[in-house]
Amino acid sequence: MIPEPASGGVSPAAYRVIGKALPRFDVADKVRGTTQYAADWQLPGMLVGRVLRSIYPCARIRRLDVARARALPGVAAVLTAGDLPRNGVEEDPTGAGLLRFTTPVLADGVVRYQGEPVAIVAAATDAAARAALAAIEVEYEPLPGVHDAEAAARRGAERVHDGRDNVFVHWKLRRGDVETGFRGAAAVVERTYRTQRVDHAYLEPEAGVAWVEADGVVTVRASSQVVEHFRALAEILGLPHNRVRVIAPFLGGGFGGKEDMTAEPYVAALAWATGRPVRMVWDRAESLLARPKRHAFVMRYKTGAARDGSLVAQEISLLADAGPYPLLSPRVLFAALVTGAGPYCVPHVRIDARAVFTNNVPASAMRGFGAMQVTFAYEAQMDLLAAALGMSPAAIRERNFLRKGDRLPTGEAASTYVALPELLRRAQDALGEPSRPSGPGARVGRGIACNMQPYGRTVWFQDRASAWLGFEADGSLVIRAGVPDLGGGQAASLAQIAAEVLGVSVERIRVHVGDSALTPLTGGTFATRQLYMSGNAALCCARELRAGIAPVAASLLEAAEADLEFADDHAGVAGAPDRCVPLARVVAECARRGVPVSRLSTFQGERSAPPDLETGQGRTFPDYTYGCHAAEVEVDVETGATRLLKYVACHDVGRAINPQSVAGQIQGGAAMGIGQALGEEIALEAGVNLTTLFANYLMPVAPDLPDIQAIAVESGEGRGPFGARGIGEPPTGPPLAAIASAIADATGARPLELPITPERVFRALAERAGTNEGR
Amino acid sequence: MSVSPAASREYPERAALRFVLNGRPVDVWAAPQETLLAVLRDTLGATEVKYGCGEGVCGTCTVLLDGAPINACLTLGVHAQGRTVTTVRGLASPAGATGAAADGMHPLQRAFVAHEAAQCGFCTPGMLLTAYAFLEKHPHPTRAEIRAALGGNLCRCTGYARIVDAVEACVRARPGREDVLRDP
Numbered sequence: 001m002i003p004e005p006a007s008g009g010v011s012p013a014a015y016r017v018i019g020k021a022l023p024r025f026d027v028a029d030k031v032r033g034t035t036q037y038a039a040d041w042q043l044p045g046m047l048v049g050r051v052l053r054s055i056y057p058c059a060r061i062r063r064l065d066v067a068r069a070r071a072l073p074g075v076a077a078v079l080t081a082g083d084l085p086r087n088g089v090e091e092d093p094t095g096a097g098l099l100r101f102t103t104p105v106l107a108d109g110v111v112r113y114q115g116e117p118v119a120i121v122a123a124a125t126d127a128a129a130r131a132a133l134a135a136i137e138v139e140y141e142p143l144p145g146v147h148d149a150e151a152a153a154r155r156g157a158e159r160v161h162d163g164r165d166n167v168f169v170h171w172k173l174r175r176g177d178v179e180t181g182f183r184g185a186a187a188v189v190e191r192t193y194r195t196q197r198v199d200h201a202y203l204e205p206e207a208g209v210a211w212v213e214a215d216g217v218v219t220v221r222a223s224s225q226v227v228e229h230f231r232a233l234a235e236i237l238g239l240p241h242n243r244v245r246v247i248a249p250f251l252g253g254g255f256g257g258k259e260d261m262t263a264e265p266y267v268a269a270l271a272w273a274t275g276r277p278v279r280m281v282w283d284r285a286e287s288l289l290a291r292p293k294r295h296a297f298v299m300r301y302k303t304g305a306a307r308d309g310s311l312v313a314q315e316i317s318l319l320a321d322a323g324p325y326p327l328l329s330p331r332v333l334f335a336a337l338v339t340g341a342g343p344y345c346v347p348h349v350r351i352d353a354r355a356v357f358t359n360n361v362p363a364s365a366m367r368g369f370g371a372m373q374v375t376f377a378y379e380a381q382m383d384l385l386a387a388a389l390g391m392s393p394a395a396i397r398e399r400n401f402l403r404k405g406d407r408l409p410t411g412e413a414a415s416t417y418v419a420l421p422e423l424l425r426r427a428q429d430a431l432g433e434p435s436r437p438s439g440p441g442a443r444v445g446r447g448i449a450c451n452m453q454p455y456g457r458t459v460w461f462q463d464r465a466s467a468w469l470g471f472e473a474d475g476s477l478v479i480r481a482g483v484p485d486l487g488g489g490q491a492a493s494l495a496q497i498a499a500e501v502l503g504v505s506v507e508r509i510r511v512h513v514g515d516s517a518l519t520p521l522t523g524g525t526f527a528t529r530q531l532y533m534s535g536n537a538a539l540c541c542a543r544e545l546r547a548g549i550a551p552v553a554a555s556l557l558e559a560a561e562a563d564l565e566f567a568d569d570h571a572g573v574a575g576a577p578d579r580c581v582p583l584a585r586v587v588a589e590c591a592r593r594g595v596p597v598s599r600l601s602t603f604q605g606e607r608s609a610p611p612d613l614e615t616g617q618g619r620t621f622p623d624y625t626y627g628c629h630a631a632e633v634e635v636d637v638e639t640g641a642t643r644l645l646k647y648v649a650c651h652d653v654g655r656a657i658n659p660q661s662v663a664g665q666i667q668g669g670a671a672m673g674i675g676q677a678l679g680e681e682i683a684l685e686a687g688v689n690l691t692t693l694f695a696n697y698l699m700p701v702a703p704d705l706p707d708i709q710a711i712a713v714e715s716g717e718g719r720g721p722f723g724a725r726g727i728g729e730p731p732t733g734p735p736l737a738a739i740a741s742a743i744a745d746a747t748g749a750r751p752l753e754l755p756i757t758p759e760r761v762f763r764a765l766a767e768r769a770g771t772n773e774g775r
Numbered sequence: 776m777s778v779s780p781a782a783s784r785e786y787p788e789r790a791a792l793r794f795v796l797n798g799r800p801v802d803v804w805a806a807p808q809e810t811l812l813a814v815l816r817d818t819l820g821a822t823e824v825k826y827g828c829g830e831g832v833c834g835t836c837t838v839l840l841d842g843a844p845i846n847a848c849l850t851l852g853v854h855a856q857g858r859t860v861t862t863v864r865g866l867a868s869p870a871g872a873t874g875a876a877a878d879g880m881h882p883l884q885r886a887f888v889a890h891e892a893a894q895c896g897f898c899t900p901g902m903l904l905t906a907y908a909f910l911e912k913h914p915h916p917t918r919a920e921i922r923a924a925l926g927g928n929l930c931r932c933t934g935y936a937r938i939v940d941a942v943e944a945c946v947r948a949r950p951g952r953e954d955v956l957r958d959p
Contacts, residue, residue, distance in 0.1 A: 023888045030896025031884040031903065033823025033863035040822035201931055203827045203835050203897040252825070252897030253931050284828040487895025487932050660891045664933060668894060671934030694832035694929070702925040702935040 016567055017500040018722050021660035024492040025506070026250060026485065035250050038223035039207035039281045046209070047076050049263075049270045049280035050129040052119040052136050053290060054111035057687025058145025058359040061109055061138060066119060069135035074128030076274045078136065080119045081108035084269055085238030093326040094334075095461055096610040099168060103325040105236055105265045111140070112160060112324035113361050114687055115290025122270040122278045145359030147687045149321035150298060153356045160324050160357035168322070169330040171337040173351040173616030175409045181313025181348030185304030187388035193377040194753040195736065197296040197321070197682040198675075199288055199691075200366055201699055204252020206262035206291065207281040210271035213245075217517075220268050221247040225258045225484050226524030227516040232261065233268050244268070248484035248514035255486075255672070256365035257291055259526045260327050285692045292327055292364035293682050295320040295355070297336070297373040303381040309391050309399040313348040314341045314381075314409075318374065322355040323362030329355040332363075335454060336370035338620050341409050342378035343420060343452040344400040349409040351616070359687045365526060367672060371453045372733030379449040379737030380750065393448055393741065394424060402452075404717075411617040414624070416725075417717040419652035420450055423628035426711050427650040431630045435645050441638040444645070447741025449734040450628045454621035455528035455726025456605060456719070463605035465533035466520035469498055469541045470598025471549075473591070475569060475584030476508040478598075482522040483534050484514045488728055489661040490530050494538045496657055497721050501542035503566025504583060520600055528726030531657065532622070532719060533603060539721040541601035552595055553586045623718065625725040627651040629670065629734035633742040640762030642678060642743055644704070649734070650711040654718025654725035662727055666710035669731030674708075675700045676732075677739040679755050794855040796821065797865025805852040811845075812836050814852035815862065823863050823900050827929070834928035837901035838862050844908045844927075863900035866907060883907055883945050892941040894932035902928045906942045918943060 029035045066078040081087045081104060088102040107118045119136050123129035146152045146159075152166045160166055182188060208222025218237060220230075227246040234244040251258065263280045270278040282291075302315040318336050322329040337353040353370075386396040401420040405413055427448060437444050457463045468480040479498055485491040495509040512519055522534040546566060553571035554561045557579055565574040572580030590597045611618025632646040649670040656662040679698040683690040691697045718725030736754060744750040749764035789804040796819065805814050815821040815838070824847055827835025831849040838847045839861035840854070866881045878885070883903055886892070893899040902925065909916070909924040916924065921942050922935070930938060 021891075024891060027888050027891060027893045027896065028880075030893045030899050031863070031887045032879060033900045035896055036822070037825075037897065039826070042820070201929075202895070203825070203833060203929060203931055204895065205826070251895060253895040255931070281826065284830070284833075487893075487897075489894075664891055664894055664937060667934035667936055668932045672931070693830055694828045695830060699929060699931070700935075701927070701929060702922040702939065703919075705922075705935055707936045707939070708934045 015500060017496055017506070018655065018657055019659060022496060022506055022658060024489050024661065026492060037204055037252050038209065038221060038249055041209045041221055043209065043211055043277035046277040046279050047122040047124060047274060048126045048129045049120060049122045049267050049278045050133055051117045051266060051286065052133045053286065054107060054114060054116040054118055056111060056140050056142045057114040058143045059111050059140040060143065061107065061111065062141050063137065063139040064118065065137040068137065069121065069132040072128065072132050072135055074124035075121060075132045076276060077122045077270055078119060078132060079269055079273055081106040083273070084236055086236050089232045089235045093328065094169060094330040099326065099330065101326050103327065112359055114689055115286065115361065117266065120266045120270055122274050145687055147358055147360055147684070149296065149319055149356050149358055152358050153319055153354065160359060166357045167354050168326060168357055169333055169355045171334050171353045171616065172614060173337050173349060173409055174614070175411065176348035178313040178315045178348045178350045182304045184306060184312045186307040187385055188302065188304040189381055189384040189388060190302040191380065191384065191752060193299045193301065193380065195297045195373045195376055196754050197293045197363065198680045199293055199682050199697060200255040200257030201697065202253025202255055202257060205282045205284055205287045206258070208263040208267045209277060209279045210267035211277035212271055212275055217243050217245050218268055218272050219245045219247065220264050221249060222264045222267065223251050223258055224248045224262070224264060225254045225486060225526055227482050227484060227514055228521060228524060229261050229264055230516045233264060236265055237268060237272050245517040251484060251486045253487055254525065255367045256369065256526060259365040259524060260292060262291065284694060288692045288697060289689050290361060292362040294366035295322065295329065295332055295363040295373065299374065299377040301377050301381050303385060305385045305389060307389065309389055309396040311344055311346045311400050314346050316340045316351040318351070318353040320355045321358050321360055321363060323360050324357055325362050327362055327364035329363060332365065332370035334458065336374050337616060338410055338454070339371040339452055340374045340378065343402050343450055343626055345402055345406050346409060360684055361682065361689060367669065367729050368453070368732040369527065369729060372673070372736070375449060375451045375733035376736035376740065376754065380740060383741050383744065394428065397424060397450055410611060410620050412619055416623050416719065417715045418626055419713050419715050420626050420628065422713060423626060423650045423652060424448065424450065426713065427628040427630040427648045430648040430709055430711060431632055431646055435632060435634070438634060441636055443635050443637055443746040444632065445635065445742045445744070445746025446630065446632045447738045447745055448628060448630045449737035449741065451730065451733045452624040452626050453528065453730035453733060454624050456532050456622035457527050457529055458621055459606045459608040459619050460610040462607040463523060463529065463533060464602055465522040465537040466600060466602040467494065467522065467534060467537040467541045468520050468598065468600045469538065469545050471583065471587045473584065473587060475582055475587055476510070477502060477504045479509060479511045479538065480519040481513055481534050481538065482516060482519040483530055484525045486525050488665055489658060490525055493531055493535060493657050493661065497535055497538045498542045501539065501546055503568065503570065505569050508569060528728040528730070531724055532726050533605060535721040535724065537601055537603040540603055541599050544601055545599045548596060548599065549586055549590055552590050552593060556581050556586060556589055623725065625651060625653070625727060625730040627730050627734055629738040631738040631742045633739060633746060635743055635746045635761060637747065637765055640758035640765065642756060642761060644674060644706055644739065647674070647706055648709045648711065649731050650713065651727060651730055652713045652715045652725065653727050654720060655714050655716055655723040656712050657722065657724055659712060662712050663710040665727045666712065666731045667708040669729065670708050670735050671700055671705060673732040673735030674705065674739065677736045677754060677756060681755050790853060792852060792856055794857060795859040797861060798868065807851070807853060809852045810848055811850040811852045811855055812847035815847060821862055825897055825900060834905060835898050835901045837904045837928065839904055839908055842908065842911070844905045861904065863903050866903060881907070883941070886941040886944045890937045890941040890944065892933065892937040898928060898930045902930065902938060910942070910945060915946060
């Protein structure tokens with residue numbers, strides 16, 4: 001059963017604004033077409049920026065001559081690696097002191113993936129910019145390169161970087177002794193699973209405008225999840241950090257793909273070099289060709305269970321193809337490490353999580369961030385063990401679910417309520433009566449999948465977020481927070497939180513977000529951290545602001561502070577509806593008495609040292625969001641085609657600040673996972689990208705999907721404001737496993753590799769018919 | 776490095792183009808190879824029309840040409856000569872129609888807000904125009920028919936259910952009842 005809410009003991013009914021499906025202010029602008037996205041920004045005299053990209057996945061640059069391009073009419077600048085004050089910033093992508101690496105902004109003497117930026121141009125028109133790209137002379141010496149992650153990880157493999165091992169990160173988790181564990185197993189299953197490379201495919205391609213202000217500040221207004229990139233941009237341009245400003249307008253989708261910089265360094269460098277405003281918008285083909293993708297994983301799982309279904313040991317090896325640069329791979333692999341054993345109690349666990357350099361397109365952050373790929377594997381293992389032990393998929397999961405207080409494989413305790421039994425029951429119930437096959441060649445099957453996904457950054461990053469709230473003289477409220485809004489309602493949720501505490505109606509709140517110079521920094525919108533971090537910052541700030549003005553309101557009302565109620569743009573006395581004053585009156589009185597009506601607050605997340613590097617034991621993520629999905633599919637055994645008939649996605653969201661936005665995150669995240677399960681793939685052949693068009697990158701469209709039923713359970717036990725948990729990433733993982741299990745249930749053939757195309761199902765059925773092997 | 780206003784040099788054969796945009800006549804110069812998307816966004820500043828893929832797959836750049844949804848990225852600007860073009864900003868009061876609502880929204884737009892059928896909002900202008908044109912021709916669709924009608928417009932945020940909900944909320948009353956757009 002779901003316990004009583006933990007945060008403050010306030011039941012949802014006690015909230016006036018939290019938990020209400022209020023219309024989002026940004027959606028009203030978006031439907032009118034008035035939202036100014038990155039590419040919609042125009043400035044007088046603005047130039048067009050473009051990128052020259054490598055045509056080879058691996059090659060030495062023998063000669064690079066830009067003289068002819070620079071001489072063309074209308075061309076303002078052509079820049080190569082040597083023209084930048086610094087061609088990249090040295091970073092430790094592990095955050096734990098394990099690696100130093102500088103990813104080049106522009107290729108310098110060698111290209112390591114197809115589409116790598118080699119030179120950039122700024123010109124008066126797009127035609128002139130394209131002509132300049134065509135006039136740049138590059139002589140390549142193509143090299144074979146390294147394109148297979150497993151081969152690249154072997155000893156003696158050709159190296160992607162001279163003097164560096166291809167395996168550049170290897171996280172280890174050791175708990176108990178797996179050999180001992182497996183000796184007590186009644187059933188052991190061992191399989192290798194493969195997930196593919198996929199693209200974020202946000203509908204807004206990478207874009208930005210940069211200009212130099214009169215005071216010399218280089219300003220970049222770009223579609224970015226992280227305004228804090230201003231520091232890296234300053235390093236690249238050789239400027240003090242306070243001379244670069246990044247503005248993130250509302251994004252046309254991010255999904256992790258705009259967490260690393262995209263167009264920012266290129267437009268910034270071109271504006272810096274020319275002194276003119278420059279706009280750069282990447283073509284869809286550029287985006288599909290060269291932007292970092294979701295990592296393809298190879299996952300070897302050996303899992304043992306006792307006769308009663310209790311898991312005894314898991315031995316797991318994870319290998320991810322990172323492409324030629326580390327980017328966020330170490331962190332992706334760390335999330336995979338910590339969640340690799342699933343939301344289950346396992347006494348003996350051994351996990352090795354490695355990322356390897358190749359000359360394939362880079363991989364980095366994407367919604368789900370390593371914790372989603374492993375769902376495909378650990379949930380299939382649960383089904384296989386259930387079959388081996390004669391249990392139902394639900395029963396074996398119920399036997400092993402984590403509970404609050406249980407130890408994770410990292411040795412730390414699950415610190416908040418784990419609603420998995422309730423989530424499983426609700427997801428299964430919501431699927432309803434089984435559908436009947438639509439024809440003689442049709443088979444209907446069902447699958448379930450549970451998961452855990454961290455929200456918030458690993459604790460050794462010592463995460464923090466700030467927010468500023470201030471009243472205007474008319475009693476309206478301004479919120480300033482550096483949050484980039486990706487479309488998930490990040491800005492609107494802050495207004496809803498402030499409205500709850502301060503009694504200002506949401507229509508009277510203006511939220512300014514995403515400006516590194518003018519809004520307090522919150523950290524980027526990634527790692528499902530924004531509601532948790534900036535939401536808590538806004539909540540702290542609102543409470544402190546209220547505490548500051550409350551004595552003034554109390555004296556105006558001749559009431560005790562404890563009896564005050566802030567609601568409907570008034571301060572009043574609880575239980576006495578006629579005793580109230582408008583907030584504007586309170587603000588005026590504060591001004592008269594010199595009481596501040598604005599405030600800056602910072603929320604500091606948990607801080608801790610990195611875990612033990614040999615065993616993975618220690619503190620890792622602040623908390624997790626748990627979920628259970630259920631799918632029903634129909635497979636045509638003559639063609640191998642799968643149709644998704646029903647889909648339920650159930651998560652404990654802690655507390656839904658705006659239930660409509662929460663359900664939207666669940667539905668959209670599930671749809672993204674469904675796309676990865678059934679169709680999407682960035683296909684490479686020796687590093688050459690074969691899928692640079694939407695025409696052959698197959699995402700779900702409306703007729704492909706049933707109505708995804710989102711169920712939000714509210715345990716009240718999250719670490720976010722009002723007990724909320726993060727919900728941005730958690731729904732993406734379970735579809736991989738739920739759909740695979742449903743197909744296995746329908747056909748008897750278990751998919752071990754994604755995407756589950758009709759061809760793969762057909763082959764698996766043919767093989768099964770040939771060998772008559774059990775699933 | 777000198778920068779010249781090179782536009783006239785690059786497009787030596789630009790043609791005068793006249794069409795009706797959201798109810799108002801516009802006169803622009805356009806090169807024969809310029810797409811309608813480029814004419815609308817770059818020349819006329821109609822940035823509510825979005826570039827999504829440039830290959831006619833995602834539907835993000837959808838506008839109405841004489842009331843019919845088309846991909847502006849695959850249509851040449853010169854094809855709009857003498858015709859009417861409607862973008863999402865013209866939806867509240869399409870060419871010929873009168874009496875825009877006080878909030879400047881068409882009932883479909885209002886339904887999109889009420890159902891939170893937009894998240895990032897980038898597909899939304901195209902999605903709205905496709906839905907509008909569909910409902911004009913098919914006032915009584917089923918849910919499955921709505922889904923099929925939206926099949927040419929990609930959305931990466933919502934999973935579509937909310938969009939279908941919003942469109943369904945605007946389905947005209949059945950024959951025999953008052954034939955008006957129902958407010959959500």
